[in-house]
Amino acid sequence: MATGISFTLHATDGRARTGVISTPRGEIRTPAFMPVGTAATVKAMLPESVRATGADVLLGNTYHLMLRPGAERIAGLGGLHGFMNWERPILTDSGGFQVMSLSSLRKMTEEGVTFSSHIDGSKHMLSPERSMEIQKLLGSDIVMCFDECPALPANDEALAKSMRMSMRWAQRSRDAFGDRPGHALFGIMQGGVNRELRAESAAALRGIGFDGYAIGGLAVGEGQEAMFGVLDYAPGLLPEDRPRYLMGVGKPDDIVGAVERGVDMMDCVLPTRSGRTGQAWTRWGQVNIKNARHQDDPRPLDEDCTCPCCTGYSRAYLHHVFKSQEIIASMLLTWHNLHYFQELMQSLREAIAAGRLSAFAGVFRDMQARGDIEVL
Numbered sequence: 274m275a276t277g278i279s280f281t282l283h284a285t286d287g288r289a290r291t292g293v294i295s296t297p298r299g300e301i302r303t304p305a306f307m308p309v310g311t312a313a314t315v316k317a318m319l320p321e322s323v324r325a326t327g328a329d330v331l332l333g334n335t336y337h338l339m340l341r342p343g344a345e346r347i348a349g350l351g352g353l354h355g356f357m358n359w360e361r362p363i364l365t366d367s368g369g370f371q372v373m374s375l376s377s378l379r380k381m382t383e384e385g386v387t388f389s390s391h392i393d394g395s396k397h398m399l400s401p402e403r404s405m406e407i408q409k410l411l412g413s414d415i416v417m418c419f420d421e422c423p424a425l426p427a428n429d430e431a432l433a434k435s436m437r438m439s440m441r442w443a444q445r446s447r448d449a450f451g452d453r454p455g456h457a458l459f460g461i462m463q464g465g466v467n468r469e470l471r472a473e474s475a476a477a478l479r480g481i482g483f484d485g486y487a488i489g490g491l492a493v494g495e496g497q498e499a500m501f502g503v504l505d506y507a508p509g510l511l512p513e514d515r516p517r518y519l520m521g522v523g524k525p526d527d528i529v530g531a532v533e534r535g536v537d538m539m540d541c542v543l544p545t546r547s548g549r550t551g552q553a554w555t556r557w558g559q560v561n562i563k564n565a566r567h568q569d570d571p572r573p574l575d576e577d578c579t580c581p582c583c584t585g586y587s588r589a590y591l592h593h594v595f596k597s598q599e600i601i602a603s604m605l606l607t608w609h610n611l612h613y614f615q616e617l618m619q620s621l622r623e624a625i626a627a628g629r630l631s632a633f634a635g636v637f638r639d640m641q642a643r644g645d646i647e648v649l
Contacts, residue, residue, distance in 0.1 A: 278414070278457040278484055280516050284626045288508065288535040291625040294485075294516055296414050297455045298354070299361045301329040303516065304532045304625075306618045307364060307540040308611055312337045313347075313357040316545045317603040318611065320359045326580070326608070327615035330415075331359055332540045335407050336368035336375070339397070340390050344410040352412030364540075365413035366520070367404045367446075367461075370422040370489075381421070383438065401445035409453070417487065418446035420461045425495040432465040439463045440477040447481050457484035459518060465490055466499050468506060475510035485516040488536070492521040501530050508535035525554060525617055526641060529634050532621050544614050548607030551595050555613065556637075558644040560588075562606065567592040580612035581605070 280303075282292040294301040308315045308323055310331045315323050323331065333353055338344060347356050354360055369386075372379065378389040385400025404419035420439040423432060443460050450458045460483035464470030478486060488507050491500045500522075508517050518538035519531050528539055544554065553560040555575045560567075562574075570588040578584075582591070582605040595602035624633035 277455040280485070280514065282514075284628075286625045286628050286630040287533065289532050289621075289625045289630050290535060290537060291622045292537070294362075294537075296362045296457075298363075298414055299329065301362055301538075302618075302622060303537040304528075304618055304621050305329060305538045306528065306614050307332045307538065308614075309334075309540055309542045309545065310357065310359070310363075311542070312341070313353060315607075315611075317548060317600075317607040318545070320357065322608060323359075323611065324361065326611040327619060328611065330362040330364060333357075333363055333365045333411065333413065334368065334371060335365055335404055335411075336371035336399070338365075338411060339368065339399075339407050340392055340395075344407040348410040348412070352410075354412060362414040363411075364415035364459075365408045365411055365417065367408070367417040367419040368399055369404075369420045370521075372399055373422055373424075383441070385419075401442045402449040405446055405449040413456070415457045415459060415485065416450060417459050418443045418461050418483075420463060420489060422463070422490050422493065423465065425465055425490070425493050425499075427465055429465075429467055429470070432463075432467055432470055436463040436465075436470050436474050440474060443478060444481050447483070459483055459485040459487050459516075461487040461489040461520070462507065462511070463490045466495055466503055468503075471503065471507050472510055475507070479512060483515070485518060485538075486511040487518040487520050489520050491519065492523055492527075492541075497527060497530070500527070501534070504531055504534040504536065525614070526638065528614075528617065529621065529637055532625075533630065533634060544610035545607050548605075548610045549603045551602070551606065552610075553606055553613075554610050555649075556640055558641055558649060560649055562588065562591045562595050562602075564592075574609055575613075578609065578612065578616075580609045582609040582612075 279295045284291050292303050307330050311334045372386050375391045380387045387398050401419040408416040421435050423435045460478035462474045464474045516537045519536045522539050523541050551563040553574050567588040573583040624630045
């Protein structure tokens with residue numbers, strides 16, 4: 274790539290891939306899970322704690338940061354990396370999804386979207402050009418095109434109209450991004466669950482040319498079976514020598530299935546949101562620490578886990594501090610969840626490199642399906 278960001282494939286196993294995205298701020302090992310730092314923070318975590326879980330890259334969001342504290346303010350304070358004390362790579366979402374899902378009084382035209390802030394009702398305009406400007410002010414390493422993400426289900430006519438506008442916006446994003454050595458721009462495939470529209474979208478993006486390609490418009494209500502149906506063919510429509518990013522996914526079994534189908538990058542709020550609501554993800558399934566069965570349990574969440582939550586605290590303690598609404602409950606459960614997700618990614622990378630992904634996935638699914646009542 275001419276941008277100073279490159280992607281190197283190290284091994285494949287079926288359609289699954291493992292490799293490295295090299296950036297001036299460090300390497301991103303793939304398959305990669307990106308913790309979400311929407312408003313310049315991964316909730317309940319210090320940046321160094323997030324890094325300690327094994328995360329190579331974080332995700333920030335154009336929509337939230339443009340509203341508060343403002344992209345120009347962040348730029349004046351040295352950019353997003355220094356502002357949030359994270360010196361490794363940052364990917365920023367373009368804001369398109371949040372404009373559709375969070376804002377009110379939206380008016381969408383070919384030019385862009387005029388909307389009212391969900392925070393204070395103030396009026397804003399977000400277009401491909403403005404999204405690129407904001408992400409440049411933030412200093413993000415990987416920039417996403419501005420697009421529309423329609424909710425599913427939707428009819429083919431609506432999906433086609435939305436997708437084709439997103440492709441026009443992709444060209445405008447490419448033009449506005451310009452030549453920025455050391456930074457990458459990813460295009461976003463749309464088309465819902467319609468294979469022909471997905472193929473048309475992929476062809477348009479390849480014609481424009483991007484440093485990486487995202488699969489958007491999934492995990493928006495269609496269900497896992499429909500999502501996997503799209504992933505059975507969608508990654509193969511994209512260039513093999515560029516990273517493939519599945520946006521907004523997901524649960525551990527979503528992640529394993531996506532990796533099996535050729536996805537290189539994912540993000541989701543699930544591990545942090547679950548931590549704040551008393552849910553812990555383990556090799557055996559979910560633990561609901563709110564349940565009374567844990568109040569006298571001296572065991573850790575997972576005796577084989579090496580995170581600070583599991584090595585230092587009992588289920589009884591976690592149950593107590595959660596019920597007492599102590600902040601440390603969110604901190605410890607979030608740390609554990611992020612550790613588990615990154616440990617899963619490392620296991621997937623190792624399994625692909627060793628040519629044993631199918632065996633690993635089989636064991637993973639068996640453990641998740643049957644669980645263990647004594648453990649949970």
